[in-house]
Each structure stands twice: as structure tokens, then as C-alpha cells.
Amino acid sequence: MKRVLSVFGTRPEAIKMCPLVLELERRAGLESLVCVTAQHREMLDGVLKTFGVTPDFDLNIMSEGQTLSDITAKVLTGLGPVLDAAKPDLVLVHGDTGTTFSAALSAFYHHLPVGHVEAGLRTWDRWSPYPEELNRCLVGRLAELHFAPTARNRENLEREAVEGTIFVTGNTVIDAMAYTVNDRPFGCAALNGVDFQNRRVIAMTCHRRENYGEPMENIFTAVRELALAFPGVTVVYPVHLSPVVQRAARSHLEGLPNVLLTEPLDAMDMHRLMDRSYLVMTDSGGLQEEAPALGKPVLVLRRETERPEAVAAGTVKLAGTGRAEILRLASELLTDPAEYEKMARAVNPYGDGQACRRIADAIEWHFGLRTDPPAPFTV
Numbered sequence: 001m002k003r004v005l006s007v008f009g010t011r012p013e014a015i016k017m018c019p020l021v022l023e024l025e026r027r028a029g030l031e032s033l034v035c036v037t038a039q040h041r042e043m044l045d046g047v048l049k050t051f052g053v054t055p056d057f058d059l060n061i062m063s064e065g066q067t068l069s070d071i072t073a074k075v076l077t078g079l080g081p082v083l084d085a086a087k088p089d090l091v092l093v094h095g096d097t098g099t100t101f102s103a104a105l106s107a108f109y110h111h112l113p114v115g116h117v118e119a120g121l122r123t124w125d126r127w128s129p130y131p132e133e134l135n136r137c138l139v140g141r142l143a144e145l146h147f148a149p150t151a152r153n154r155e156n157l158e159r160e161a162v163e164g165t166i167f168v169t170g171n172t173v174i175d176a177m178a179y180t181v182n183d184r185p186f187g188c189a190a191l192n193g194v195d196f197q198n199r200r201v202i203a204m205t206c207h208r209r210e211n212y213g214e215p216m217e218n219i220f221t222a223v224r225e226l227a228l229a230f231p232g233v234t235v236v237y238p239v240h241l242s243p244v245v246q247r248a249a250r251s252h253l254e255g256l257p258n259v260l261l262t263e264p265l266d267a268m269d270m271h272r273l274m275d276r277s278y279l280v281m282t283d284s285g286g287l288q289e290e291a292p293a294l295g296k297p298v299l300v301l302r303r304e305t306e307r308p309e310a311v312a313a314g315t316v317k318l319a320g321t322g323r324a325e326i327l328r329l330a331s332e333l334l335t336d337p338a339e340y341e342k343m344a345r346a347v348n349p350y351g352d353g354q355a356c357r358r359i360a361d362a363i364e365w366h367f368g369l370r371t372d373p374p375a376p377f378t379v
């Protein structure tokens with residue numbers, strides 16, 4: 001029996017790792033263990049509940065206004081005793097957070113192999129997204145098994161000549177959506193009061209560190225002006241719990257009749273919200289993968305993206321962080337049906353719902369429990 005320890009700590013990591021944990025649990029030759037760092041607390045716990053995953057270890061590191069160094073140091077020291085106790089044959093990490101980098105480094109210090117889920121996403125700008133771009137590059141260096149969602153992600157890893165084996169698997173977020181997207185009422189009472197039949201709803205999120213300060217002020221000013229210009233549109237914005245984001249969002253957007261600020265939503269509600277919305281505006285990575293699968297146009301509130309596949313397919317546009325351009329692009333989608341129709345097509349460049357199966361197959365193959373590696377995901 002080979003022991004696989006999955007380590008994650010934030011909401012997006014959990015949404016993308018929980019379906020994989022459930023898949024690993026189904027494999028007879030593997031023992032699946034989970035350690036959460038709880039870099040996020042409430043936002044993480046909501047996802048664990050949605051998927052029914054109970055961690056074996058919980059480092060419980062979150063503190064209000066934590067710095068990147070706090071996160072890195074606490075995960076590095078906290079994970080050591082867990083690795084000693086669990087004695088895994090493989091440590092899985094996901095994506096690009098502080099948890100991801102620090103857990104991979106800790107595994108390396110314990111001479112343990114690392115598997116990197118969602119490997120190979122790059123903007124090639126170390127400052128954006130900050131610090132995620134460099135986190136994922138560093139994990140690429142530490143990992144021996146690289147689970148790249150797309151062929152383009154594999155090319156990025158080849159360009160860096162990473163060591164080990166690369167598998168193209170699709171993104172597990174598409175697998176997660178099989179659990180979450182349905183027609184049932186929302187868990188969040190405020191959302192059940194929104195008239196999705198008669199109003200056009202914009203689902204929005206914004207929280208990234210490189211947007212703190214002026215870019216976030218510009219984004220919120222543009223959304224405010226949009227809401228005032230289009231009274232028949234409702235903006236729904238679940239606000240991240242970061243105090244920086246809470247302050248900025250409330251000062252610009254509170255009190256407008258057609259802007260609904262909510263607590264962070266659980267994954268089921270978030271995915272249902274996007275499914276019932278007209279348009280998505282976001283600086284999130286995950287939403288850029290989910291909305292195209294639901295046929296919803298996306299305006300990305302960033303200057304770059306590590307997810308160019310849906311931009312190439314024409315369903316995602318980079319709006320940047322300037323007030324005027326965000327307002328122009330959103331207004332265009334609300335007033336020009338032809339432009340809207342061009343973007344509102346369901347495309348799935350990020351996965352086919354089989355990513356977890358491919359990753360589990362690849363792990364079994366790596367351990368000699370299977371003769372062939374999985375066939376790569378292709379669009």
C-alpha cells in the first residue's frame with residue numbers, strides 16, 4: 001500500500017483537491033491522507049463540508065492580516081512533525097499559494113517526492129500574480145511528478161526543463177463542478193432574493209494582492225459607475241474575508257440598490273451563481289476556468305493571465321485594471337447582443353471532468369501499480 005498525503009490550505013486549493021482526495025480514496029492500492037494548513041479557515045472549512053472531506057491533520061495556522069512570511073514559516077515548521085508521523089510515499093500540493101510552496105519545500109527537506117497538481121501555469125512575470133507566479137515556478141523545481149492541466153502548461157514546464165515526469169490531465173476544477181452545479185435553491189438566503197429571470201446579473205469577485213490599492217480602487221469605481229448606468233442589472237459580489245478587500249469593497253460599493261455584497265459563498269452557491277448569471281467579472285484564477293465551461297463571458301480584472309486558453313477561444317477578455325476600459329467592455333456586453341453572443345459559448349479548454357482519474361492513474365503507474373500511464377487530456 002502506498003501512502004499519498006495531500007496538503008492544502010486555501011479555498012481554491014480545496015475546491016480543486018477535494019475531488020482528487022475522493023478519487024484517491026477509491027483506489028485499493030493507495031492510502032489517502034489529508035493535511036490542511038488552514039491558511040484560510042472559514043473559507044476552507046466550507047469547502048471541506050461541501051465535499052465531505054475530513055482532514056487527518058490540521059495545522060490551523062491562519063491569523064488576521066497574516067504576512068507571506070508568517071504563512072511560509074508556520075507551514076514549514078508545522079508540517080515537519082506531520083510528515084514524520086504520516087510517513088507518506090508521496091506528498092501532493094496544489095497550484096501556487098504560500099501553503100503550496102512551503103509544503104513542497106518541507107517535503108523536500110524530508111527527502112519525500114512531491115507531486116504538483118495544476119502545474120505549469122505561467123505569466124512569465126514574477127510580480128504578477130504576486131507571489132503566486134514565483135511560488136509555482138519554485139514548486140516546479142521541487143516536484144518530481146507534474147500534473148499539468150493543459151498541453152500549453154506542459155510546454156511551459158518543458159521550457160523550464162523541470163525534472164521528473166509531466167502528465168497532461170485537465171484541471172480538477174471541472175471534476176469539482178460535477179458535484180456543485182445544479183438547479184437547487186441557494187444556501188445563501190440573500191441570493192434566493194435575486195430575480196435571475198428578469199434582471200441581468202453580473203457575478204463578480206476581486207481579491208488579489210497585486211490589485212490592492214489603486215487597481216482595486218479603479219475596479220470598484222468602474223463597477224460603481226456600471227451599476228449606476230444600468231439600473232436593470234444586479235451585481236452580486238461575495239467579498240473575500242481579507243480585511244484589505246473588505247474595507248475597499250464596502251467603501252466603494254455599499255449602499256447601491258443594485259449591488260449585493262455577500263459573505264464568501266460556498267462552492268455550490270458560487271458555481272450556481274455563475275450558472276445563473278449573465279456575465280462574470282473577476283480577478284480570480286478559478287473563475288476563469290469555471291465560467292467558460294458554463295458558457296458565461298468573463299472580463300478578467302487583471303493585466304495578464306496564466307490561463308490564455310479561454311482568451312484564445314474568445315470567451316474571456318483581459319479588461320485590465322483601468323476604470324475606463326473595464327466600464328467600456330462591460331457596457332459593450334450589456335448593450336451589444338452580437339458582441340455578447342460571440343463570447344457566450346460553452347468551451348472547455350481546461351478539462352473534461354476526468355482529471356482526478358488521470359492523476360490517480362498516473363500515481364498508480366508511478367508506483368508500479370499499473371502498466372500504462374494515462375492518455376493525456378486533449379481538447
Ligand code: UD1
Pocket residue numbers: 010011012039040041042043044063064065066067068096097098099130131132207208209241242243
Ligand atoms: C491566498 C493565496 C492566493 C489565493 C487566495 C485564494 C497566497 C500567497 N495567496 O491569498 O494565491 O488566490 O488565497 O483565496 O497564498 N481570511 C479570513 N478567513 C478565511 C480566509 C482569509 O479571515 O477563511 C482573512 C485573514 O485575515 C487573512 C486574510 O484573509 O489574513 C488574507 O488571507 P491570505 O491567505 O493571506 O491571502 P489571500 O489573499 O486569501
Ligand code: UDP
Pocket residue numbers: 011012015205207238239263264265266267268270271283284285286287290
Ligand atoms: N469561490 C467560492 N466562493 C466565493 C468566491 C469564489 O467558492 O465566494 C470559488 C470559485 O468558484 C473558485 C475558487 O473559489 O473555484 C476561486 O478562489 P479564489 O478566487 O479565491 O482564488 P484563485 O482561483 O484566484 O486562486
